[in-house]
Amino acid sequence: MRRIKNVSNKIIILVILSGFFNLLSYCFDQLVIQAELKNRDLERRLVSNRISLETLSYEISTLNDLRFEIVKSTDYFHKHLPTNLYGAISFLGKDKNSEFSWQKIYDEKTAKKIGDNFLNNLNQLILDYNKKTDDIDKVFKSIFPEPVFYNRLLGKYYPIKELKINEKILNTFNTNVSEDEDEQYKRDSENYKIYTKIYESIREFKTLEYQFDYYLKRSERKYVIQFSDFFNFVDEYAKEQNKINYFILLSIIAQIMGILFILLLFKSIMINKNN
Amino acid sequence: MSRLFLLRFSFLSIKNLVNTKLNLLVNLSIFVIIFALTASFISILFENRIEQLETKVTQNEVNQILYTKWLNRTPKIISQIDNVYQSRKDETLFSMIVTGLPDDDDDETSQIYSMREQFHNYYYFLSDIAQINFQNIDLALTDAILLSNSNEDIESVERQKILFRNLIIEFDRNSQERLVYRESHDFKEGWNKTQLHYKGYSVFVDKKIEIIQKQKDFFLNFGTEFFSKKRKSYSNDNITNLQEIKDFAKLETRFIFFAFVIQFVIFIVLQIFEITIERDRKNEKN
Numbered sequence: 271m272r273r274i275k276n277v278s279n280k281i282i283i284l285v286i287l288s289g290f291f292n293l294l295s296y297c298f299d300q301l302v303i304q305a306e307l308k309n310r311d312l313e314r315r316l317v318s319n320r321i322s323l324e325t326l327s328y329e330i331s332t333l334n335d336l337r338f339e340i341v342k343s344t345d346y347f348h349k350h351l352p353t354n355l356y357g358a359i360s361f362l363g364k365d366k367n368s369e370f371s372w373q374k375i376y377d378e379k380t381a382k383k384i385g386d387n388f389l390n391n392l393n394q395l396i397l398d399y400n401k402k403t404d405d406i407d408k409v410f411k412s413i414f415p416e417p418v419f420y421n422r423l424l425g426k427y428y429p430i431k432e433l434k435i436n437e438k439i440l441n442t443f444n445t446n447v448s449e450d451e452d453e454q455y456k457r458d459s460e461n462y463k464i465y466t467k468i469y470e471s472i473r474e475f476k477t478l479e480y481q482f483d484y485y486l487k488r489s490e491r492k493y494v495i496q497f498s499d500f501f502n503f504v505d506e507y508a509k510e511q512n513k514i515n516y517f518i519l520l521s522i523i524a525q526i527m528g529i530l531f532i533l534l535l536f537k538s539i540m541i542n543k544n545n
Numbered sequence: 546m547s548r549l550f551l552l553r554f555s556f557l558s559i560k561n562l563v564n565t566k567l568n569l570l571v572n573l574s575i576f577v578i579i580f581a582l583t584a585s586f587i588s589i590l591f592e593n594r595i596e597q598l599e600t601k602v603t604q605n606e607v608n609q610i611l612y613t614k615w616l617n618r619t620p621k622i623i624s625q626i627d628n629v630y631q632s633r634k635d636e637t638l639f640s641m642i643v644t645g646l647p648d649d650d651d652d653e654t655s656q657i658y659s660m661r662e663q664f665h666n667y668y669y670f671l672s673d674i675a676q677i678n679f680q681n682i683d684l685a686l687t688d689a690i691l692l693s694n695s696n697e698d699i700e701s702v703e704r705q706k707i708l709f710r711n712l713i714i715e716f717d718r719n720s721q722e723r724l725v726y727r728e729s730h731d732f733k734e735g736w737n738k739t740q741l742h743y744k745g746y747s748v749f750v751d752k753k754i755e756i757i758q759k760q761k762d763f764f765l766n767f768g769t770e771f772f773s774k775k776r777k778s779y780s781n782d783n784i785t786n787l788q789e790i791k792d793f794a795k796l797e798t799r800f801i802f803f804a805f806v807i808q809f810v811i812f813i814v815l816q817i818f819e820i821t822i823e824r825d826r827k828n829e830k831n
Contacts, residue, residue, distance in 0.1 A: 320607070327614050330684065337677050338625060345670040349662050357657055370647060479673070483680075490684065497611075497691060504607060508600035515592050523585045530578045537571045 280538055288531035291524045298521030305514045312507050319500050326493045329413050333486040336409060337479050343402050344476040347395060351472065354392040355465055361385030362445035385445065393440055396468065400434045403475065407431070414485070430478070435471050439464055569816070576812040583804045591797040598786045598793075605779045605786075611688045612772045612779070619768040622681055626761045629674055630754075633667070654740040661739075664746035668723070671753035675716055678760040682709055685768055692775045705767050712759055719752045 361372055362385035372381040407430045443464050448454040640663070644655035654660060686709060689702045723746070730742040 320610070324610055327610060331614070331618060334677065334681060337680075338674075341670065341673040341677065345666065345673075348666055352659065352662065353657060360657065375646070486680065490687075494687060494691075500607060501604065504600070504603050508596065508603065511599075512593070512596045515596060516589070519585055519589050519592070523582060526578050526581050526585065530575065530582075533571055533574050533578065537568070537575075540567060540571070 284535035291528035295524035302517045337482045340479045347472045354388045357388030359445050363447040365447040584801045612776045615772040660743035665743040668746045723749045
């Protein structure tokens with residue numbers, strides 16, 4: 271009976287408060303654990319978002335460079351094709367009916383040398399062009415996972431490799447001028463066919479620019495959206511970080527309060543005992 | 546009897562001593578706890594501010610991706626434009642010698658280096674280059690808007706947007722005039738006349754060069770200046786924020802120490818009071 275009398279209301283309240291704050295501290299601890307788990311996931315996303323934004327930025331730069339490269343190369347090939355082709359025919363073919371002859375300006379050996387040089391350049395142009403298609407293909411594949419790049423032309427799809435020019439195309443190229451008109455007509459037609467084939471391949475090669483433009487616009491849209499998303503995400507990440515700090519501090523405060531009430535309880539019991 | 550009394554008295558004195566010491570210990574613990582609570586609240590206040598600054602630092606680091614990209618890319622674009630001019634100059638260096646050769650019937654045209662290659666093809670090449678540059682300008686302006694953090698920035702980007710729009714109008718007008726010019730020529734008129742028609746493209750080529758030059762000026766004046774200004778501004782912001790974080794951390798420590806000193810003084814004063822009251826109470830009892 272005496273023990274029951276010693277347990278005052280104040281002591282009961284202190285016990286309840288101490289228990290309540292210890293429980294609160296446990297709750298905040300649990301919240302910290304859960305927020306930490308979420309934060310780990312957010313951190314992973316923060317790094318991956320940043321990497322993907324940088325990749326996208328790199329993609330855009332590469333696509334721009336590729337477009338520039340296509341334009342520059344096409345201009346180069348289109349410029350060199352007629353010059354070398356006409357140069358080779360003009361210097362190597364001797365038209366007896368023509369009033370003009372290069373041999374009037376250069377000696378025969380030099381004129382042949384110049385003509386051969388034009389022909390070599392023409393051959394080299396085809397090799398360079400084929401190499402360029404490979405280069406573009408490789409660079410493109412380095413940024414896009416698609417295994418084969420297709421070029422859309424008039425609703426049809428071609429693999430980039432199909433844009434290549436047959437390296438033996440100049441085998442039937444004839445620079446000599448025949449006295450027989452029919453024969454010469456055949457030669458001219460064959461030469462023109464070769465010219466057209468090369469010219470068209472280069473023209474098709476240029477259409478890759480539109481394809482890159484399509485990818486570029488797609489990447490740009492994605493880039494702007496991802497960037498604004500990333501900014502929002504950074505805000506969310508910062509809020510989550512704040513939350514963790516608050517939970518930790520609140521847990522500490524709750525623990526301290528719990529201990530404080532235990533001490534007050536202890537003091538209260540002592541005062542009771544002394545009285 | 547007196548011995549017993551003395552014994553009882555000494556026992557009471559020990560009990561009293563234990564009680565006093567225990568009381569002091571409990572008070573000391575309460576003091577430590579209140580100090581810890583104060584420190585926690587001060588920490589909450591300071592951590593909140595530090596966290597805000599750290600968020601700003603992270604956001605500035607995100608901006609770094611943008612301005613670094615353009616600070617690397619702008620000189621490359623400028624050099625690409627210069628290369629276009631340079632290769633044209635290289636090309637035309639000996640062109641007079643080639644076009645002057647008597648490879649056809651007149652001196653005005655040349656079959657080896659035709660007007661089509663000189664002007665018509667070059668016009669298209671320049672047109673493509675200008676379009677690529679337009680795309681780059683558009684991208685640069687989008688990134689500039691994303692980086693803008695003041696009215697001054699926004700106004701500067703807006704001014705560039707107007708210039709950009711005017712440049713596109715100029716480009717389109719030039720293309721339109723070129724189309725009209727093309728329509729005016731009958732390609733059945735013969736090779737020589739067609740070559741002379743292509744020579745007329747030189748006017749459009751000059752206009753395209755003028756547009757490309759303005760595009761170059763954009764990258765040279767606005768591109769480099771704006772993005773390097775942003776780099777400087779964000780770097781300075783970061784330095785200031787990091788310094789502020791450091792200062793806050795220092796201030797937090799000082800605040801906690803100051804709170805400790807105040808509480809310690811209060812604790813001592815309270816203990817003096819408690820001991821005095823206890824002594825008075827005992828004296829009254831005795």
